[in-house]
Amino acid sequence: MNVNLIAWDNGFGLTRNLRLLGEALTASGHRVSVSAIRRGKLRKILRPKLLRARIAWQRLRGGEVRSYDVNLMLEHVRAEYFPVARHNVLMPHPEWFLDSDRAALGGVDRVFALTRHAVPIFERLGKPVDYVGFTSEDRLDRGVPRERAFFHLAGRSQNKGTEALLALWRRHPEWPRLTVVQNPRTAKLGPPAANIDHRIDYLSDAELRRLQNAHRFHLCPSETEGFGHYLVEAMGVGAVTVTVDAPPMHEMVTPERGALVGHARTGTQHLATTYYFDAAAMEATVTRLLGLDDAELERMGDAARAWFEANDRAFRERIGAAVAALG
Template sequence: MLRVNLIAWDNGVGLSRDLKLIADTLRDAGIGVDIQPARGRGKLRKWLGPWWRRARVQWRRWRSGPAYDLNLMLEHVRPELLGAARRNAFIPNPEWCQPADVKRLHRMDHVLAKTGHAVDIFRQRECAVMRIGFTSMDRHDPEVPRLRTFFHLAGRSSAKQTQLVLETWARHPEWPLLTVVQHPRSAKFRPQADNIAHRIDYLDDAELRRLQNESLFHLCPSETEGFGHYLMEALSVGAVTLTTDAAPMNELVTPERGLLIPFARTASQQLATRYQVDAGAIEAAVQAALDLSAEEILARSRAAREFFIDNDATFRHRLVQAVREASGRGIAG
């Protein structure tokens, strides 16, 4: 059996979701997967952990050879674990790929890219790149009545331009309801407006899923994305998704299944570019959404849902094939 060592920080949010999704997909294909936590809690474990893991890997390799066919590292390259497998592959998020990771790219046999944008970034660095795409949880619930309202899932992120969204909406009392879900620690700006429901309290998953399905429009002006989970979740429920007209956001959302917002300026974050929109662009996009007919909304909604289903199946096939090729145990299609 092909054995994979899946390595990432189980952070309780995005990376934890990615770990489970990748592990489940590979196990369903008959591939053995162990999840290796990349760091422990506390400063002492953070400092001593890499040293201890490197020593343990070297000892095991000396006694019986590499324990795995492939190390699959998410977001960061972990040099202390390179010897645990015969080959090494990296699934990066360009916006979190730090200089130390870039220096270690030559030690990766393959980079498995989530987006076309990432393919370009890592091919420019002469990496052997395979595009796998990615997927997200299917949040669709056809039993929830759809309303001509807007939804914005900010979570803990600082790259969703949430304050700009709130400021812009507060200037338009004539607009319909906007529901914003945001982590309390990130909710620094809290406007009072009758057409804004700013949810910074605890939401269980059932309530969050209801809110995602309830609004016909999802407003997602991301500055940057490693993949775009909240965009893909919006597409999964058949929402008309408004997002930034820049890569990789516009790889997921196209005019056939959403509305694109032009960016006004850029900034850098590690290997990625941050694309920032302005209030005028948000106003124009929201108005364009409000002007859509029922037939136009239905067409975009169906296209969004179909894209999610097709992408999900394609990703799972690509991931399994890429892991087999990267490990030297198969040929990718």
């Protein structure tokens, strides 16, 4: 199949998704092109108009408009691309599904769901849905010594429970060091604490990978996730990953390969429910994990790594087969 991947090339998660998806589809024997949507207000205004004008000109000349077998749109519906493929498929994130996406959903043939939690959400919107899942980068580096310390990769997201986590850590000066990596655009610098290393900076990929591998525990109390790369990357390095006991986070992390924390309240973000971790439950979980011996922590980390490898294989099989089935 000739597949056209369409997404905002934002230099962060969606850019990574384009690469991972392209690699998986190419390995499955499909031909992949990328229609990367670049930054800039002028591009945002002109790109759809120029594309529609090109399509109209091709039709006027009697040329073939459909250049692809499949348009595979990541996160948002890009209706201007509908005419250039025989099939239009959406890989959405419920938490970023806008009213404009819903309005254009009629032109979408199928939905590929990144989580099982997303399947009924989009079935209720009247679309056939295939669960395909997703995968993440393999960040494992076995040469980095592991510390019994905690790591939280906030990035630039505001859905990671970062502020509540920092506040909780400040109340426990007896706990080991918590390293938080956060984008300067979204970070809020709070009172300093001896056991908090708050890195508000842009780190090199090599340094970020070292930090991911150096920490025994990764705290990932997401309020919501479209897939959950920082959860899955944490499991991939064999860390003991802590997240909220709510969908879709508990699809990836289970008590056998991590730790789940209850939530105190919920909210909404577009089609997603948001979950805010319970501070007392997080305190109890951290205390319990610190009491486990190295052998038990290694067992949990090994189980997380095994799940990462199995999930990666299964995703590559599912996405290749799902696209092939469209033909």
